[in-house]
Amino acid sequence: xxxxxxxxxxxxxxxxxxxxxxxxxxxxxxxxxxxxxxxxxxxxxxxxxxxxxxxxxxxxxxxxxxxxxxxxxxxxxxxxxxxxxxxxxxxxxxxxxxxxxxxxxxxxxxxxxxxxxxxxxxxxxxxxxxxxxxxxxxxxxxxxxxxxxxxxxxxxxxxxxxxxxxxxxxxxxxxxxxxxxxxxxxxxxxxxxxxxxxxxxxxxxxxxxxxxxxxxxxxxxxxxxxxxxxxxxxxxxxxxxxxxxxxxxxxxxxxxxxxxxxxxxxxxxxxxxxxxxxxxxxxxxxxxxxxxxxxxxxxxxxxxxxxxxxxxxxxxxxxxxxxxxxxxxxxxxxxxxxxxxxxxxxxxxxxxxxxxxxxxxxxxxxxxxxxxxxxxxxxxxxxxxxxxxxxxxxxxxxxxxxxxxxxxxxxxxxxxxxxxxxxxxxxxxxxxxxxxxxxxx
Amino acid sequence: xxxxxxxxxxxxxxxxxxxxxxxxxxxxxxxxxxxxxxxxxxxxxxxxxxxxxxxxxxxxxxxxxxxxxxxxxxxxxxxxxxxxxxxxxxxxxxxxxxxxxxxxxxxxxxxxxxxxxxxxxxxxxxxxxxxxxxxxxxxxxxxxxxxxxxxxxxxxxxxxxxxxxxxxxxxxxxxxxxxxxxxxxxxxxxxxxxxxxxxxxxxxxxxxxxxxxxxxxxxxxxxxxxxxxxxxxxxxxxxxxxxxxxxxxxxxxxxxxxxxxxxxxxxxxxxxxxxxxxxxxxxxxxxxxxxxxxxxxxxxxxxxxxxxxxxxxxxxxxxxxxxxxxxxxxxxxxxxxxxxxxxxxxxxxxxxxxxxxxxxxxxxxxxxxxxxxxxxxxxxxxxxxxxxxxxxxxxxxxxxxxxxxxxxxxxxxxxxxxxxxxxxxxxxxxxxxxxxxxxxxxxxxxxxxxxxxxxxxxxxxxxxxxxxxxxxxxxxxxxxxxxxxxxxxxxxxxxxxxxxxxxxxxxxxxxxxxxxxxxxxxxxxxxxxxxxxxxxxxxxxxx
Numbered sequence: 001x002x003x004x005x006x007x008x009x010x011x012x013x014x015x016x017x018x019x020x021x022x023x024x025x026x027x028x029x030x031x032x033x034x035x036x037x038x039x040x041x042x043x044x045x046x047x048x049x050x051x052x053x054x055x056x057x058x059x060x061x062x063x064x065x066x067x068x069x070x071x072x073x074x075x076x077x078x079x080x081x082x083x084x085x086x087x088x089x090x091x092x093x094x095x096x097x098x099x100x101x102x103x104x105x106x107x108x109x110x111x112x113x114x115x116x117x118x119x120x121x122x123x124x125x126x127x128x129x130x131x132x133x134x135x136x137x138x139x140x141x142x143x144x145x146x147x148x149x150x151x152x153x154x155x156x157x158x159x160x161x162x163x164x165x166x167x168x169x170x171x172x173x174x175x176x177x178x179x180x181x182x183x184x185x186x187x188x189x190x191x192x193x194x195x196x197x198x199x200x201x202x203x204x205x206x207x208x209x210x211x212x213x214x215x216x217x218x219x220x221x222x223x224x225x226x227x228x229x230x231x232x233x234x235x236x237x238x239x240x241x242x243x244x245x246x247x248x249x250x251x252x253x254x255x256x257x258x259x260x261x262x263x264x265x266x267x268x269x270x271x272x273x274x275x276x277x278x279x280x281x282x283x284x285x286x287x288x289x290x291x292x293x294x295x296x297x298x299x300x301x302x303x304x305x306x307x308x309x310x311x312x313x314x315x316x317x318x319x320x321x322x323x324x325x326x327x328x329x330x331x332x333x334x335x336x337x338x339x340x341x342x343x344x345x346x347x348x349x350x351x352x353x354x355x356x357x358x359x360x361x362x363x364x365x366x367x368x369x370x371x372x373x374x375x376x377x378x379x380x381x382x383x384x385x386x387x388x389x390x391x392x393x394x395x396x397x398x399x400x401x402x403x404x405x406x407x408x409x410x411x412x413x414x415x416x417x418x419x420x421x422x423x424x425x426x427x428x429x430x431x432x433x434x435x436x437x438x439x440x441x
Numbered sequence: 442x443x444x445x446x447x448x449x450x451x452x453x454x455x456x457x458x459x460x461x462x463x464x465x466x467x468x469x470x471x472x473x474x475x476x477x478x479x480x481x482x483x484x485x486x487x488x489x490x491x492x493x494x495x496x497x498x499x500x501x502x503x504x505x506x507x508x509x510x511x512x513x514x515x516x517x518x519x520x521x522x523x524x525x526x527x528x529x530x531x532x533x534x535x536x537x538x539x540x541x542x543x544x545x546x547x548x549x550x551x552x553x554x555x556x557x558x559x560x561x562x563x564x565x566x567x568x569x570x571x572x573x574x575x576x577x578x579x580x581x582x583x584x585x586x587x588x589x590x591x592x593x594x595x596x597x598x599x600x601x602x603x604x605x606x607x608x609x610x611x612x613x614x615x616x617x618x619x620x621x622x623x624x625x626x627x628x629x630x631x632x633x634x635x636x637x638x639x640x641x642x643x644x645x646x647x648x649x650x651x652x653x654x655x656x657x658x659x660x661x662x663x664x665x666x667x668x669x670x671x672x673x674x675x676x677x678x679x680x681x682x683x684x685x686x687x688x689x690x691x692x693x694x695x696x697x698x699x700x701x702x703x704x705x706x707x708x709x710x711x712x713x714x715x716x717x718x719x720x721x722x723x724x725x726x727x728x729x730x731x732x733x734x735x736x737x738x739x740x741x742x743x744x745x746x747x748x749x750x751x752x753x754x755x756x757x758x759x760x761x762x763x764x765x766x767x768x769x770x771x772x773x774x775x776x777x778x779x780x781x782x783x784x785x786x787x788x789x790x791x792x793x794x795x796x797x798x799x800x801x802x803x804x805x806x807x808x809x810x811x812x813x814x815x816x817x818x819x820x821x822x823x824x825x826x827x828x829x830x831x832x833x834x835x836x837x838x839x840x841x842x843x844x845x846x847x848x849x850x851x852x853x854x855x856x857x858x859x860x861x862x863x864x865x866x867x868x869x870x871x872x873x874x875x876x877x878x879x880x881x882x883x884x885x886x887x888x889x890x891x892x893x894x895x896x897x898x899x900x901x902x903x904x905x906x907x908x909x910x911x912x913x914x915x916x917x918x919x920x921x922x923x924x925x926x927x928x929x930x931x932x933x934x935x936x937x938x939x940x941x942x943x944x945x946x947x948x949x950x951x952x953x954x955x956x957x958x959x960x961x962x963x964x965x966x967x968x969x970x971x972x973x974x975x976x977x978x979x980x981x982x983x984x
Contacts, residue, residue: 026498
């Protein structure tokens with residue numbers, strides 16, 4: 001604890017988002033610094049590395065126009081903290097947690113460090129309550145459960161935001177009044193996309209908190225925004241007993257910001273230039289989803305990842321898939337056939353589904369229906385390749401039936417437009433499909 | 442002996458403390474974070490801190506502990522759950538709430554708890570070095586207390602009945618105490634007298650492993666697989682059903698929710714071999730991906746030392762780690778924060794030597810006390826992008842005995858466990874064949890060959906069928922495709938969420954025999970001029 005703020009003007013170098021300060025006494029790692037230029041411009045930064053009395057600082061604002069002599073660095077002796085209060089609900093902030101909706105800052109109940117603390121694995125409650133998203137391909141075959149983190153892997157040009165919007169509008173917890181409080185973190189969003197999301201979240205009856213970093217705003221704030229969002233989400237969930245749905249879009253921009261700071265620090269690059277610690281860094285975000293034994297609230301996370309070059313083995317979707325509990329994969333091929341939502345069921349997966357479905361959760365026949373639909377659809381898709389070689393005529397009656405089934409499955413089960421389907425409706429459609437093709441008795 | 446912090450970068454801290462030893466344990470800062478000395482220079486020492494360093498300030502004090510990073514080896518480790526530094530997570534939860542906050546030194550076991558102690562020696566009796574003097578009842582196990590002095594001793598007194606681990610359990614005439622508790626450095630292997638080649642099978646209850654790629658007690662195996670290929674589910678199934686005495690499971694840099702699920706399941710499930718609760722025989726070491734990276738690096742050493750401790754009592758111990766790639770990544774992060782010269786893909790050049798010396802800690806041994814114990818290792822690997830040419834998989838391949846490749850395309854077809862039957866191998870298969878033939882059936886090897894043969898033939902027929910269509914094949918070939926399909930879906934596939942999750946060698950055998958019998962009968966019918974459709978129809982009727 002220091003008795004006064006320390007102010008330094010001894011900047012020794014300045015490069016992109018990085019700032020070196022000399023002759024600093026007793027700096028703390030992770031400490032927040034305020035940078036004030038002589039013209040009165042202010043921005044925040046964080047201590048990244050200390051070597052003796054020289055300190056490396058990462059700036060969260062735009063460093064353009066700064067000069068080495070004309071600024072003061074204030075060391076605040078405190079970690080980056082988020083102001084927390086239920087009054088945050090309904091508000092919009094920028095990536096550094098300053099209100100941008102024209103209203104004043106709320107009066108916080110408390111402050112918490114934005115990096116949070118890891119949940120003790122012994123205190124975690126196993127996620128098992130299903131969420132009805134209203135989307136058949138998710139509810140029926142890749143059921144989302146409360147406390148899960150399930151990313152949406154999309155490609156450029158696919159209607160991922162429409163799918164997110166539908167989930168936001170339609171998601172309910174079966175058998176429970178009220179819905180989700182949505183915490184929305186936008187990282188590097190274009191105005192066009194933001195305008196779309198804004199209308200959606202403004203309509204949310206259950207409330208929202210938004211942290212918005214636009215495409216033309218400081219890149220480093222993209223590292224902060226999801227952490228502010230999750231700190232607020234944890235507070236609302238575990239202290240205010242709410243069920244929180246966290247939407248982060250787009251994690252690809254987050255990873256690119258991470259890569260930018262890593263190269264600025266001259267760290268050794270890993271795959272495709274992304275830093276070697278990206279797995280640990282991503283998990284410090286994703287792992288904050290969950291439920292806690294003996295507590296009511298929950299944090300469920302739906303991050304959006306745009307796969308660069310539509311490549312699922314690219315480091316960003318790859319590491320994401322290793323951390324999250326499954327993935328929803330959108331496919332260009334299916335989108336081109338005018339199927340909405342264009343979810344490719346085969347590579348999609350919800351790891352926590354087994355516990356969340358069946359008697360007492362959804363419906364007793366859910367598991368059987370979903371397994372059958374999956375198996376037959378997979379076979380049908382396999383046969384499509386064969387059809388290309390030998391032609392439909394050269395196939396057996398059974399195989400032709402499977403082809404038709406795959407087609408019908410896509411048209412009737414996956415395709416649903418903007419209509420909301422209840423869990424019961426989804427399962428009934430699946431069952432009637434199986435019956436139509438005499439695949440169940 | 443105290444010094445002060447000079448610099449901090451991520452988990453790496455440099456201090457001006459002299460007189461430290463390499464790999465000595467240190468306490469860092471006012472928060473007393475645990476760390477280890479990783480480099481000594483003329484005027485400073487470089488430390489690796491096992492906890493989140495955020496908030497640590499330059500000038501805070503550092504103290505050397507005078508000993509290396511150790512684990513506590515004592516009665517009461519079984520059915521507990523620890524983090525990578527052997528802190529008990531359940532008690533931490535009770536003391537500090539659901540979130541893991543800054544460091545608190547918590548004893549790994551409850552020293553107030555009493556255990557029933559049974560002496561095996563009498564007053565005045567001589568005890569050789571590392572021979573048993575008595576045992577505590579730890580759940581269903583006999584936890585042997587040995588003469589750890591390393592010399593021949595004469596018992597002067599021994600406790601009997603309820604004892605606590607903070608008391609001495611007896612004494613020798615030389616004046617030395619008999620204690621049930623010791624500190625052991627985690628980085629070095631525990632000593633043994635002799636190592637043997639593995640000769641007994643480790644039955645996992647997974648048909649595809651036991652039958653096609655059998656594992657040996659004291660052997661090592663890796664499971665590489667991309668995400669969604671069912672590594673964790675498979676590791677957990679083996680942890681539940683393997684025919685060993687004690688299981689040590691390390692969740693190394695994996696998902697928290699999965700660990701929660703596993704804990705819940707282990708509480709409710711029973712060991713199929715002894716019908717006792719699974720938790721009785723399990724030690725969990727959990728360092729999820731969002732917990733500090735350096736502790737993740739230490740976690741596998743903490744766990745394997747505990748595993749060796751039980752091996753030294755003459756038990757068959759199984760060590761499972763999920764996943765070794767996360768450990769290697771932790772090593773890489775630490776290495777790069779130490780600014781070491783990187784090798785392949787940024788991993789330090791000592792990755793493969795560290796890995797192989799770690800994997801060599803497995804084996805069947807004659808302990809110092811003359812018993813036979815085994816430590817087997819099953820390790821999962823998560824290659825980035827599902828690419829098996831990456832350094833961790835390759836380094837593992839050189840030092841492990843079985844390679845069970847998990848295949849993404851099988852997983853997409855929901856064929857679980859998604860073990861690829863063409864690429865995988867087990868070096869133990871040949872040595873173990875004799876055992877299976879003797880214990881279970883003389884046909885074992887023959888059936889195995891038949892099974893492989895069918896799968897191989899199916900593969901080549903499939904290529905033909907893709908061109909000419911399945912109709913264009915001869916009846917015998919179509920039958921073969923059908924039978925191979927049966928092998929895949931009824932024999933190799935095993936749903937770990939149903940009763941089928943565990944299959945004993947007898948069940949495995951009868952399952953494959955049934956398929957072979959069907960094949961033989963059908964072939965005979967075809968020979969007698971019965972049409973293939975007729976054969977399939979009669980099969981459906983008999984089922």
